[in-house]
Amino acid sequence: MTALTTMSILPNDISSSHAIDIIERPTVLQPMITKEEPSITHKVTLQVRISRADGTFYTKPESEPTTPDNQVFTGSIIFGLYGKLAPNHVERFMSYVNVPYSPADDSPLPSYARSQFPSLDQSTGLLTGGYIPGLHLTSFAGSSALEYGGRITPSKLWVDNFQDLGQKLSHSRAGLLTHRNLEVLPNFGITTRSSPELDGAYTVFGTVLPTESSNGFLSRCLDLPTYSLDRPSAMSLGQDSSSSSAATAAQNRAVEEVASSIYSFQKDLFRSAAKTFGDTRLDNVYEGKILRRVEVTSVSWEKV
Numbered sequence: 001m002t003a004l005t006t007m008s009i010l011p012n013d014i015s016s017s018h019a020i021d022i023i024e025r026p027t028v029l030q031p032m033i034t035k036e037e038p039s040i041t042h043k044v045t046l047q048v049r050i051s052r053a054d055g056t057f058y059t060k061p062e063s064e065p066t067t068p069d070n071q072v073f074t075g076s077i078i079f080g081l082y083g084k085l086a087p088n089h090v091e092r093f094m095s096y097v098n099v100p101y102s103p104a105d106d107s108p109l110p111s112y113a114r115s116q117f118p119s120l121d122q123s124t125g126l127l128t129g130g131y132i133p134g135l136h137l138t139s140f141a142g143s144s145a146l147e148y149g150g151r152i153t154p155s156k157l158w159v160d161n162f163q164d165l166g167q168k169l170s171h172s173r174a175g176l177l178t179h180r181n182l183e184v185l186p187n188f189g190i191t192t193r194s195s196p197e198l199d200g201a202y203t204v205f206g207t208v209l210p211t212e213s214s215n216g217f218l219s220r221c222l223d224l225p226t227y228s229l230d231r232p233s234a235m236s237l238g239q240d241s242s243s244s245s246a247a248t249a250a251q252n253r254a255v256e257e258v259a260s261s262i263y264s265f266q267k268d269l270f271r272s273a274a275k276t277f278g279d280t281r282l283d284n285v286y287e288g289k290i291l292r293r294v295e296v297t298s299v300s301w302e303k304v
Contacts, residue, residue, distance in 0.1 A: 041083030
């Protein structure tokens with residue numbers, strides 16, 4: 001599949017006054033895999049799709065003009081798992097891959113085949129995947145458990161003893177598959193650049209295999225707009241921040257302080273009002289949320 005080269009533009013239903021973070025990035029992400037890296041024991045393929053700006057996937061008439069904003073991306077991303085380096089992490093990951101499925105099953109097990117890529121952390125470059133709608137932590141018989149579709153399953157930790165297995169890998173390059181330490185949910189992360197600051201809180205257990213489709217998917221994700229909670233700046237309010245005069249600098253600082261106060265007041269007011277009326281939609285708005293639907297449609301795997 002040919003990787004799509006896209007440009008970042010605002011969704012049609014969102015004005016430029018909204019806080020949306022759009023950053024120019026490389027159109028192709030190519031993870032560099034060296035011979036010194038751990039051996040791969042499993043290959044997992046996720047079939048993925050990215051919606052149009054309006055959130056739809058349906059086939060549009062050929063007569064309708066084609067733009068990057070109204071195209072659906074379909075492709076795949078392939079992971080190589082380090083089963084010898086991090087066997088428990090790989091076992092937990094595979095428990096959401098090798099899942100039996102029957103259309104007649106009213107209470108299926110959680111699976112990456114019905115998962116999403118919900119966010120991209122701009123500060124670390126970590127793309128989050130593996131979010132399974134409906135799967136959440138709960139309490140059962142005095143201990144934590146996972147609940148999905150009314151079914152209760154154990155909440156096992158993703159933990160490996162690297163004193164026996166060898167040294168942990170650093171988040172030293174793009175394309176590494178990682179999981180937050182002491183997190184029982186199956187959400188995983190993919191590094192999009194070198195992020196050694198993640199070493200203390202995350203564990204690497206695999207890598208993205210650099211196929212054309214994998215590169216195309218990651219590049220497209222990097223180009224998608226994300227939600228930002230940053231307060232307004234003088235530049236965004238139309239003030240000239242390049243002037244070196246003391247008067248202009250003081251004016252810009254005053255504008256930013258007033259804008260920040262108003263922004264914070266409005267945000268807190270709207271959130272308080274929403275909670276008062278029982279509106280939980282704001283709980284789904286957070287820093288780094290991808291403003292597109294990025295979904296997994298199926299998953300397959302093979303042992304190496």
